[in-house]
Amino acid sequence: MAFKVVVNFDLCESNAICMDVAPELFEVRDDDFLYVLQETPADDLREKAEAAADRCPKQAISLEDLASPQ
């Protein structure tokens, strides 16, 4: 199922762990803010996105299932 990467920026502390796990999806830039590079990634990145969510020390990342296009 297609999914969306959601980051709660109130919780995120820009420690870049997610970027280490899934550099395709997350980048902490020089301004020390986290950027989500792909909000609705291809399904083959799901496992990496889940790993990033599990590894985020602030539990700032969640994945939302998107209804597949009819």
Add this chain to the structure above:
Amino acid sequence: MPQAGDLVGGPGEPTVTSPVVIVGASLAASRCAAALRRGGLDGAITIINAEAHLPYDRPPLSKQFLSGEWDADRLSLLKPEQLTEFELDWRMQTAATALDVDTRTVSLDDGTTVQGDHVVIATGAAPRRLPGTEALAGVHVLRTLGDSAGLRRELAERPHASVVVVGAGFIGAEVAATAATAGHRVTIIEAAAVPMERGLGAQMGAFCGSLHADHGVDLRLSTGVTGVRSDADGRIAAVELSDGTELAADVLVVGIGVVPTTAWLDGSGLTLDDGVVCNAHCEAAPGIYAAGDVARWPNERFGELMRVEHWDNAVEQGIHVAKRILGEATEPFTPVPWFWSDQYEHKIQLAGRPKAGDLVEIVTGSMEERRFAAIYGDGERLTGVFGLNRPRHVMQYRRKLAEGATWTEAIRFAEEARSGN
């Protein structure tokens, strides 16, 4: 017809039906259980939980929860939908008392037993106490939600209290920072001449110590606690120090390290030596694994028997054990240890395993601006990276550490990054 334990299910979705018992119900346990379910484990997962709470996160217990900024409902490690989806069988407020290694049977303190094809030991660690203070009111250790709630209440009830923290390690430093930020008068007593020298080396340890002075916290190094004095109600009143002085204390917080929780495994036949000793795959015996603060295993990347008391290790090791149970992890567990600590407005991070005497070089920023990253090397290899308010750089060098970069390569990388800026 598929048999129990066979791989069943449709293509791309293999399922393993073996029952798994996880002892301990915190970070390593939660992440292990989640990875088992995501990896397709279809069998029962029983989690033995000595505590009265579903898994919660500990780092905020010395930070946002202690300060009162967060409430307990923000701490849960498993989201409500995950709790439903993963179908975990919880044994709440029940402690494991013994393990039969041959049959993988766990005895519980309610008199029952649970047997599994796989048993994961994730019982973590418990804080050391200061001898002679156990019975005194106003003396705290910090490990559980209850510990933090108790300290939070006492601090809230006593504005501008004299708070004495024993131990300038991470927990002590964080409690000091949280209490000082809330307006309390804080003194840290540390026996060593340099705080956290073993983990950070002399230079960065001393630097971290200096952050306390910025915030009016009195850090007394090379000083021990030789005794405590209580008032008529049995409450802490003062601590006696090795320099002969006495320090008034409304609240005493003891942060002098933790001991892995292995007493319940005495007599099991497992090797217990500062943790449950495992092989390179985190297996303590056939079908028995350990993960998190309780596990000691040979990390082949560093050629040393390691036990790591950091959040990220509990997560990674819990996931590794899950993959091992699912038959997916064939490589040994060889992480580059990493942790963070939030003190005052600062984010401190360290990755790697620097040794005393390693070279230290600042690669970006400066100590004065309170924003820098420094790398460690043993003359040949990169051995670690320390960051103060430089999270991105720490992760960059952590990747270099994972690649086994030499010192020369790391320095060249730093120079390229600088000239690219």
